[in-house]
Each structure stands twice: as structure tokens, then as C-alpha cells.
Amino acid sequence: MDFEGFHSLLGYRFHDPDLLRRALTHRSRSSAHNERLEYLGDSALNCVVALELYHRFPQLTEGELSRLRANLVNQQSLFGVARRCGFGEQILLGEGEIRSGGARRPSILADAVEAVVGAALLDGGFEAARNVVRTLFAGELATVDPRTTGKDPKTLLQEYLQGRRMPLPEYTIVQTRGEAHEHVFQVECVIPDLNIRSLGEGSSRRNAEQNAARKAYELAVRE
Numbered sequence: 001m002d003f004e005g006f007h008s009l010l011g012y013r014f015h016d017p018d019l020l021r022r023a024l025t026h027r028s029r030s031s032a033h034n035e036r037l038e039y040l041g042d043s044a045l046n047c048v049v050a051l052e053l054y055h056r057f058p059q060l061t062e063g064e065l066s067r068l069r070a071n072l073v074n075q076q077s078l079f080g081v082a083r084r085c086g087f088g089e090q091i092l093l094g095e096g097e098i099r100s101g102g103a104r105r106p107s108i109l110a111d112a113v114e115a116v117v118g119a120a121l122l123d124g125g126f127e128a129a130r131n132v133v134r135t136l137f138a139g140e141l142a143t144v145d146p147r148t149t150g151k152d153p154k155t156l157l158q159e160y161l162q163g164r165r166m167p168l169p170e171y172t173i174v175q176t177r178g179e180a181h182e183h184v185f186q187v188e189c190v191i192p193d194l195n196i197r198s199l200g201e202g203s204s205r206r207n208a209e210q211n212a213a214r215k216a217y218e219l220a221v222r223e
Contacts, residue, residue, distance in 0.1 A: 009085050010116065011135030014123050021092070023119035024112055026102065028094030034115035041118030043125070048117075048133040049073055052141055060146055070221045072140055076207050078110035081136050083201070088110050101178045106203040143218075153214035157189075160220055167194045169216060174199065189216040196220060 006020075007013045014020045016148060019037075027033035049072050053065050059069070071077070089104040091112050102108050113136065118177065121129040134141070151159075177188040185205050189198045189212035196219050200212030 006086075006090055009135075010120070010122055012124065012128055012132050012133050014119070016123055019119040020116065024087070024090050025092045026094065026097060026108060026112075028097040029092045029100070034112065035083065037118035037122075039114040039118065040113045040121055041114035041116065041129075044121045044129045045114055045117050045133055046073055048130045049137070049141075051130075052134070053144070056141075056144075057146055064146060068144060068146060072137065075106055075110045076202055076211065077140065078113045079106040079202070080211065081140070082109035082113050084139075085136060087116075100182070101184070104184055105178060105182055106184065106201075106207075107182070115166050117120040153210050153217055157213045157217040157220065160217060161191065166191070169213065171212065173205060173208075187212045189213055191216060191220065194220055 013139075023034050025033050025043075027035060036038045046069065049069050050065070053060070053068050053072075057065065057068070073196050087109050091103055091108065093102045093108075097103075097105075097108070113123070117129050117132055120132040135186055161168060170190045170191070170192075172188050173185060174188050177184045177186075182203070184201055184203065185208035186199060186201050187205065187208035189200065189209070194218050198215035198219060200208045200210065200215060202208035202211055
């Protein structure tokens with residue numbers, strides 16, 4: 001476990017390294033695991049994101065803010081954050097989970113993100129947790145768009161292409177990993193007219209397609 005490198009990714013240095021270690025310890029590894037920290041982190045994460053959205057979008061109603069938060073705080077978005085920040089290389093697993101690919105499993109990685117937020121809350125209070133969430137979700141918070149509230153990435157991408165009279169994207173399963181009950185799907189989204197290829201992963205084919213579509217949409221709107 002590389003505490004130094006991970007501290008910089010989190011934007012926060014733990015005073016008690018054992019709290020961070022526990023946050024990254026799965027129950028398959030030790031009885032001192034991260035499930036109670038995950039419980040704390042879930043509440044803290046939702047609170048911090050709610051505050052960020054409340055201040056960024058004073059014109060939105062309660063329902064609109066709630067939908068935006070739900071789009072930001074869910075297993076797939078947490079999985080994406082964990083993948084981007086290298087949680088899979090830091091998490092401590094039992095031998096069985098290591099063999100079955102637990103370090104790539106969306107549920108395990110998403111739970112670890114929440115647990116780290118919970119650990120920061122205990123270690124340094126609410127401001128510490130807030131700093132961790134702001135760092136981990138910096139990209140998601142910077143690009144959140146109220147105009148797309150409630151629309152999934154595949155729908156957004158389809159509408160974007162149809163508005164420009166382009167063919168719809170093609171989705172292909174590239175790879176599946178893990179046990180039958182915990183598959184991780186990798187899907188490629190291709191838009192030939194824009195020369196765009198993007199990969200997405202998820203715990204189901206649908207989630208993987210949505211993640212691939214999200215990346216393709218981000219690339220398309222930059223063209």
C-alpha cells in the first residue's frame with residue numbers, strides 16, 4: 001500500500017494511517033474491515049455533494065438537485081472514481097477475492113470510496129471529508145450540467161448525433177471478467193463519423209454501455 005502517493009490523490013493526509021488502512025480493507029481480508037466506515041462515508045458523501053450542488057445551482061428546485069445528486073452518487077460513478085484514482089491497487093483483499101478479481105469489482109471499489117470518505121470524517125472532521133470528496137469528484141462536479149438532469153449518457157449521445165444527422169453509435173462487448181454473479185463487462189462505443197472509440201466498464205452490459213457512451217459524448221462535444 002503506497003500511502004504517500006494515495007494521500008496526494010485524495011487531497012488529504014491522514015493523521016491516523018490505520019484509519020485509511022481499515023477503509024481499504026475488505027471483509028474477506030480481516031475482521032477489522034471497512035463496512036462501518038462505508039456507512040459513515042455514504043452519509044458524508046451525499047451531504048458534501050448536496051452542499052456543492054446547492055451552492056453551484058441556486059436556481060434549481062429540490063427535485064432537480066436530488067436528481068443531479070443521484071446522477072453523481074451511485075455505484076457506477078463511485079466505481080469510475082475508484083478506477084481513475086487507483087483504488088484497485090490499494091485495496092486489501094483476502095486470497096479468494098484476489099483470485100476472483102475483487103480488485104476490479106464495481107461493488108467492492110465503490111464501497112471503498114465511501115469508506116475512505118468515512119475515514120476522513122473520523123480523522124479530520126467534516127472539512128477533511130469535504131476535501132476528499134471535492135478532490136475525488138472534481139471532474140464530475142466541474143462538468144455536471146442541470147440541462148441533462150435525468151438523461152442517461154446513451155440518450156444524450158443519441159440526441160447529440162441525431163441532431164447532427166449522424167448514424168447512431170455501435171456498442172460491442174469487448175471483454176467480461178469475474179465470477180458469474182459478479183461479472184465486469186467491458187464495452188466499446190464506436191462513432192465512425194467522428195472517429196471516436198471509447199471503452200466503458202460496469203457490473204452489467206447496460207452499465208458498461210452507459211459508461212462507454214458517457215466517454216464518447218464527452219469526446220463528441222469537444223469536436
